[in-house]
Amino acid sequence: MTLLQTAEQIQTMQIRGAGKIAREAVSALRDHAETLPHTGDAAAFIREMEHAAGILLGTRPTAVSLPNAIQMVMRDVRTARTEEAARRILREKADAFIWSSRTALDRIAAMGANHIPDGSVVMTHCNSKAALGCILEAKRQGKNIEVYATEVRPWNQGRLTIKTLNDNEIPTTYFVDSAVRSMMKEIDLVIVGADAITVNGAVVNKVGTSQIALCANEARKNVIVTAETYKFAPRTILGELIQIEERAQNEVLPDEIAATLPFVRVKNPVFDVTPADYIDMIITEAGALPPHLAYTIMREYLGWGLDELQNQFLGARTGTEFR
């Protein structure tokens, strides 16, 4: 698949879920480099790769795993002295990212499963590989668990989730998003994934997550977020906000109906923000943490300092550097 095809598939959500978007984008960068002729001109190679990275970055705005993964790969490529060094660094960093991303999922699954007691009923929302990994691992350990899964309008990611659960013979209850509060009394805990985590520990995930967390808080049920460390958004330290993606109106209301309702406006925000106060723990590959430790994760695991962030931030403002 070409880089443009990958970008298109991310945009149209054939490739979706924050972790997968990051892994596929990084493989697309690595494969794209292989298609470029060897000219011996390091600057031209780096320019072309920055352009390619820009295309991928422009696909979907919310999952911070995408810019974080691209930064992890491109950071040292930018300072390579020769084209060959730039190519080698890019290959190595891309492979390392993909490997560490998969390892992180395994570690999160192992830790998350420890938080799912035998006999419990778990509610999940959307289709998160990290969250499902914990549920599947609990089942693999022989725990007798049940899952309550939401539909996830308008894209119905819940159908992907119930297919995986069914394939793994996990008893599952499926219901419309608006039934979440009614279902809360039947479950023991909530496990979801994340697209971005801000410096104050707020979690950005599929729209509806914040309502689930609110209802869980009211019902005194724990909310566990599962997230690889590259889902933390370092630039929120500098006050940058996470952009909530708004998708096309016709995902919610067909054009032919909308055309008959000139006074009706359709909104389709596809993510929302759950404040840290409604989250009991965030399970990362670095351990299970309270959300208020988000800053520590950013400093210790994302591996770039405030100076660099400031430069990126100023660069982004003037349009001259990494987005």
Ligand SMILES: O=C(COP(=O)(O)O)[C@H](O)[C@H](O)COP(=O)(O)O
């Ligand atoms: O909100 C979504 C997917 O939204 P969309 O379907 O719009 O991409 C998932 O919960 C997170 O991305 C985490 O997923 P994972 O744990 O797989 O990274």
